[in-house]
Amino acid sequence: MNDFEYRAPASVSEAVALLVEKGERARVLAGGTDLIVQLRGGRFTLDRMVDVKGVPELNQLRYDAAEGLVVGAAVPCYRIYEDELVAAHYPALVDAARIIGGIQIQGRASLGGNLCNASPSGDSIGALIALEATAVIAGPGETRSVPVEQFCTAPGRSVLGPGELLVALRLPPPKPRSGAHYLRFIPRYEMDIAIVSAGVAAVLSPDMSSFVSARVALGAVAPTPLFVTEAGAALAGKPISEESIALAAEAARQAARPINDMRGTVEQRRHLAAVLTTRALRGAVARAKGEQVNGH
């Protein structure tokens, strides 16, 4: 690990100033569970580490029936899955937060950090996309908001410019008769990177017989987490049935453009994209109907 300076600002403006000063040579540190590994592996070098865990805005976790949920960028996973309001209103977020690493990692890793790491397989990103989350970004200019599906631009790259900082994630309040589910496939039961993941949210008609709309996001099948609008479109207005779900699953399979790597092959990932989309959709429908659905 190269030498660098460690700073722990107490406010967003202080953090931004520290980042602006060093530009590309500064990095934001939240849980560090990806960043420290990358630093140690020599993936990059830097001059300044800006630890944002002491910034209040980045530690907020707040739910409001009108405003929805605000998750500070540095809130560790365990706070998300231990929060009763989050569990009640955003179970798909709990699905994701519970499976990032083991207990020790969940005590540090944050959804914000997971998003900023911009890995194609980032575990919370599919759930965030399905739940229509937006990223609140502070920087030298105006504070701005970006839909999560537009946040990642390439493996390890995001829309964050020099001096910019992810402050929080905002999730709208869940719509009536809606449900969401997040699933991933890994070789072991824990401690793995997804071979494929699927985050799905669905809104059902008042009589619970058809889909009003749906959002499907896939992980680890493209250079960035993939928002599969075709899958959602395939479901809008369709009756709730295995046939409808199969259409969406096929759309997901078609949209997937994975690579071969040590974790999985192209064929396996396409196949799993369809399987996980199917299962996550079933889970989302069940949750919309008020049924209990377990995570992985």
Place this chain on the structure above:
Amino acid sequence: MTTTYRSVHQRQPRLEGAAKVTGGTVYTADLRLHRMVHAKALRAPYAHALIKRLDVSKARAYPGVVGVFTAADLPQHLPRDGANRLHTVLADKEVMYYGQPVAAVVADEASVAEEALDLIEVEYQELPAVLDILDALKQDAPPVRHSMAGIDRSELAAHTTLAAADEQTTEKTPPNVTHRMVWSRGDVERAFKEADVVVERSFRASWTHQGYIEPMSGIVDCDRNGDYTVWTSTQGDFTTREGLAKVLGVPETKVRVNFVEMGGGFGAKIQPFGAVLPAIIARILRRPVKYIFSRSEDLRSADPSSQAYIETKLAAKKDGAFTAFKARAVYDSGSFPGSPLMAGANLLGAYYKFPNLEIEGLEVITNRVSQGALRAPGTPQATFAIESTVDIMAKELGMDPLELRIKNAVTQGDLMPNGRAFSKIGLVEVLQRFKETSFWKNRNGKPSANGKKVGVGFAVGGWLGGGSPSSASVELNADGTVSVMVGANDVTGTNTSFAQIVSEALGLPIERINVKTGDTSLAPYAGVSAGSKTLRTVGLSVQRAAQDALDQMFKIVSERLECSSEDLESVDGQIRVKGSPEKAITFELLGTMSTGFGSPTPVILGRGNVGTPAAAPGFTIQGAKVEVDPETGEVNILDAVCVQDVGFAINPLSVEGQIQGGVAQSLGLGFSEEMVWDDKGVLRNPTLLDYRIPTALDLPRIETALVEVPVEGAGPYGAKGVGEPPIAAGAAALVNAVSDAVGARVYTLPATSERILAALGKLPG
């Protein structure tokens, strides 16, 4: 006959446990010495290349760097021997595997040494790399390496006792085939013609890693007398001494290896890979040198377990009697010869009675890191092949797979492929006991649900058991306590078991016995802790030393009490006359007598030393119950069991624990563990994130059942080796269970979700 034991055969918690649970146990990396410097290695990014230019001048000039070393700096310190990896500390002109050390930097701080590595300039010329095991068999394959002289088989010898094989190397041998052997008996071809059913298949097992949690590590100091002091994570202090003395070209008296606790080895830490480099640098610098592998270095370039390709052909009569077995086993040794080919090829045909048999074994080298031992080296691969084949045969015959195994299982007098006959073994007893396990009784317990499929599988495994000479001492202290010294590295709780043996022999409470592994300048000799032999070999020496000490005490007591030694017994810390317990002398008094100033009584010092005891093959059957998701290929292991003949369980608590650990590793080989290289020979998963050791969530509670078929003279109380058999069969059992669940069979280990999906025909191409 039932014997009651006071100490052995009892569940004895580890005597050193308190230090281990409080963080007080010292491992190599925990040590710091004055003037100590830290070494780091620059590792090659290619599997096969020539080093055209190597410029270390910038690294040498980096502040804090004490020295930079390349192969060119070492000849005067290191005799060359191209066939022995220990002598190839740094790549000499040719890189033969990805991750091979090319240069070493030594600095005041480890972080500085690491930074300076980036300043070393190397120009490589890439050469064609041979990676696939079948490519390596080809006559026209490019050579993996240039130096091929003198195949070193010392490591295999440490593991098992095998008859010398029929070694044939002719002019026509392909360039990368380093060993070929054939064992045969009877007439296999005729038997195949006359058989009712013949099953013919081929199997592959991937490269896997021992996965010890403590990385390779070593600290070596060298003083002005040329005396070396060593602390290293090793399975054998004496083998480390021997290896270092050879590499350094110094007498063994000049190398003193201290015992430090080892954080797991499983065969990888037989050779002193962690100590050679710091030893050579210490020789040059005359300062203590510390060298700790990073996890990535450990996965890339330690000594993992080799891949194998095995073809089998099995013939049987309608009644299930096996009539012939023919096999061809190819083991990949990596870039240095020395694979477990012979152990694997022998066990391949050793579980069953085969009147006609032909096994051809081939060792090839490839441009990969050289392989090392992994717990029953060569055996999980061979067991996967034979036990899959037997399962297929059972299906073809329409027979129960367990009854088929019982019918053909070897017993005393049956021949192994190498022509040796089995002594007393417990395979049939193990198979019978299997039917009484909870696993077996509950095998049909859980129906398939949610579209998932449940299946049960099992497999036989075994290990012939290694052996080597050993010694031990037992000494009475002034206060009546007893000090036991051994030279064996305590890897699995052997020192606790030794204390039990001494306690039993002396009739002394275990709290008053202290067993220590001494350093190599003081301790009685013991071989490396490997091959499932430490307890049974060193344990015999300990038992004899205790008896020797007791005889000495009896002699003194019989003179004092004016009785015959035969009339004495040792109970609860005193030696007394049988039937007259009031006539007794305590250990305390004997301790005072034998150490007191001016006392005429000699010191009580018992010695035990034995040669290699009789062989004691240990057999096992392992079962797995799995739930398979046929849409994803995901395997969930619901139940696992291991029934094993341990001869005599000195300490059932640690025997069970060791078996459970072996089963866990074996299941890992079955479903998740695999080293993945790209087509250039670059390891793609050098982290514990992607080299997937099973976690607590991946495994069920592992049931154990101990069968005791003691073999007199093989070990204390007839104990057999325990550590190796449990890794033999778990992977095969798991694959058989998957096949039972989904009706499709995987022929490559591990049975990953992708391979299961492919076997089910769910992946195009």
Place this chain on the structure above:
Amino acid sequence: MAKQIFRLKVNGDNYEVFVEPNRCLHEVIRDEIGLTGTKEGCGTGDCGACTLWINGAPVTSCLMLVGEGEGAEVTTIEGLARDGELHPVQKAFIQHGALQCGFCIPGMIMSAAALLRDNPHPSELEIRQGIAGNLCRCTGYTKIVEAIEAVAAGSR
């Protein structure tokens, strides 16, 4: 980069260390403070051998910079036993044969003790989840799970 002073509170004791800011917490605790019970098995947060508590929460300290430990109550394996008395989890690990080579054990015990503190009567699945971030290569986890269950049963 110049060394900086960092203030750490480990097992109730205050320390000032003068180190580079890029040093990880486990390195500083081992090399500067001299508490070597916290192990490094991988350096990438995958094995759990470096598990200690930050304000009571188990974390992999190889993924923490020294500066992140400032202001926190750090508890290492050396701080678990109180007044010379082993923690019940420590006792149970010895008694139930839950340790072999011992290298993973400090981290494993820190995870297990945190689990039982927060959930005194966990199910087997909860136990396995609680220690899934700690790799053990020797035991196959069976006796570790039994030891944790024994502690839970004992506190009932």
